[in-house]
Amino acid sequence: MTAKKASAALISVFHKDGLEPIVKKLNDLGVTLYSTGGTETFIHDLGIDVVPVEDVTSYPSILGGRVKTLHPKVFGGILNRQDNESDVAQMKEFDIPQLDIVIVDLYPFEKTVASGASEQDIIEKIDIGGISLIRAAAKNFKDVLCVSSMEDYEDFLNVISEGNGTTTLEDRKRFATKAFNVSSHYDTAIFNYFNKEKEETVLKISETKGQELRYGENPHQKGYFFGDFEAMFTKLHGKELSYNNLLDVDAAVNLMGEFKNDDPTFAILKHNNACGLATRSTIKQAYVDALAGDPVSAFGGILISNVEIDKPTAEEIHDLFCEVVIAPSYSDEALDILKGKKNRIILVQNDIELPETMVRTCLNGILVQDKDSKTDAKEDLNPVTDKKPTPQETEDLLFASKLCKHTKSNTIVLAKNKQLCASGTGQTSRVDALNQAIHKAQSFNFDLNGAVMASDAFFPFPDCVEIADKAGIKSVIQPGGSIKDQLSIDYCNENGMAMVMTGTRHFKH
Numbered sequence: 001m002t003a004k005k006a007s008a009a010l011i012s013v014f015h016k017d018g019l020e021p022i023v024k025k026l027n028d029l030g031v032t033l034y035s036t037g038g039t040e041t042f043i044h045d046l047g048i049d050v051v052p053v054e055d056v057t058s059y060p061s062i063l064g065g066r067v068k069t070l071h072p073k074v075f076g077g078i079l080n081r082q083d084n085e086s087d088v089a090q091m092k093e094f095d096i097p098q099l100d101i102v103i104v105d106l107y108p109f110e111k112t113v114a115s116g117a118s119e120q121d122i123i124e125k126i127d128i129g130g131i132s133l134i135r136a137a138a139k140n141f142k143d144v145l146c147v148s149s150m151e152d153y154e155d156f157l158n159v160i161s162e163g164n165g166t167t168t169l170e171d172r173k174r175f176a177t178k179a180f181n182v183s184s185h186y187d188t189a190i191f192n193y194f195n196k197e198k199e200e201t202v203l204k205i206s207e208t209k210g211q212e213l214r215y216g217e218n219p220h221q222k223g224y225f226f227g228d229f230e231a232m233f234t235k236l237h238g239k240e241l242s243y244n245n246l247l248d249v250d251a252a253v254n255l256m257g258e259f260k261n262d263d264p265t266f267a268i269l270k271h272n273n274a275c276g277l278a279t280r281s282t283i284k285q286a287y288v289d290a291l292a293g294d295p296v297s298a299f300g301g302i303l304i305s306n307v308e309i310d311k312p313t314a315e316e317i318h319d320l321f322c323e324v325v326i327a328p329s330y331s332d333e334a335l336d337i338l339k340g341k342k343n344r345i346i347l348v349q350n351d352i353e354l355p356e357t358m359v360r361t362c363l364n365g366i367l368v369q370d371k372d373s374k375t376d377a378k379e380d381l382n383p384v385t386d387k388k389p390t391p392q393e394t395e396d397l398l399f400a401s402k403l404c405k406h407t408k409s410n411t412i413v414l415a416k417n418k419q420l421c422a423s424g425t426g427q428t429s430r431v432d433a434l435n436q437a438i439h440k441a442q443s444f445n446f447d448l449n450g451a452v453m454a455s456d457a458f459f460p461f462p463d464c465v466e467i468a469d470k471a472g473i474k475s476v477i478q479p480g481g482s483i484k485d486q487l488s489i490d491y492c493n494e495n496g497m498a499m500v501m502t503g504t505r506h507f508k509h
């Protein structure tokens, strides 16, 4: 028989909110309630009969609550197999009460860590009894229903109400699955707290919020996102985000993070790379000049601003077909305009920290690395040529370098007056990247005279500076570090070019 009428429940929860309707329902259904300290007081104060767990164990809660439910009579009541004769006999022999429902809400370990509590407080928030109750009840799902978190109170209330006190095997197994999700996530959090210094070279990731996407990178691939999108963004409008949208949003947010404290800056991205970027005194002008970088690629792009989007900017954007718009805020009029296209996704980016590590699959495993958090600044620039960049060129070099860091390697970025002229992206040779950038800039009528060039990695030969020179580019930023650096420096000196080295490579594969 798979459906079971519940006759007794053990309730031991940290968060009491939301518990009242459950307790009342179980009481109405004639279920005997057993409970621990604070939970027992809570139930008692509701005027509902409850048996203290101490009456079962004949022990008080000891060691400051470290041991209260950890007792054979409690675990026997949960783990016994009701269809096993020997178990049934032992239940009688040792006078163990049958427990059909176990409701636990664990000590809030993760919240305690996040609050910056002391190590001692954190250790005390490692739940032992509760996690054991959860594991035991979930293991014995054939006979017991386990509610393992306050987040499942409502689901449980529906189940028990609809079944009029009876639970089905299907429900019990479903709740057991939730329970092992809770227990494994809890243990992962504890392990990661202990392994802060990475003494153990192992990787434990536990994401409890997941979402199936319409499909993966292409319609024939399945796709999922595991993470807390709502914590990062408030979605104001538009269709569901796709796998590719999410990757583009990630690229956009990481790029714009470089310009967080700068003048109004607008970026347009396609396939994870920027095809337009400009910093201006108004966000409208920044958008217009970003779009000028490549109005063709901008079609269907991802748009991101580092300041509020106002009405004049929204009016400009509205003419463009774009997938996603991201900004810290929107004026009411701007929002009304942008909402004029049904599918356009409009996101408000919340001001939260992003993870400092990056994770991706590799071969039959996973690669993890620190994010490239180094932003080249004025003090990092080492002028290596006779000619030094002008102050305007220096600004442009730093602007181009920020973008270089967020563009697929090999890349060359050409910029002028804090506007992206063009970049070569994801090329197998640096020369190809430069030629692509020059060709593209010229096709959109950019005058490269006085433009600057940024390279994500060193020049192994002087060919790039020579090609750049012939296109009118007079200032270069690159990490340096090639054994043939001097050849590029010599070329610059002989041709009146300025070059600075940063010492930091910014590959992005």
Ligand SMILES: NC(=O)c1ncn([C@@H]2O[C@H](COP(=O)(O)O)[C@@H](O)[C@H]2O)c1NC=O
Residues within 6 Å of the ligand: 012, 013, 014, 015, 035, 036, 037, 038, 039, 040, 065, 066, 067, 068, 069, 070, 104, 105, 106, 107, 126, 127, 128, 129, 130, 131
């Ligand atoms: N020590 C034990 O035997 C034990 N049994 C249950 N707990 C936890 O105690 C909390 C409830 O305690 P109270 O009912 O006293 O407020 C729950 O979060 C539950 O997970 C325990 N506490 C920690 O391990």
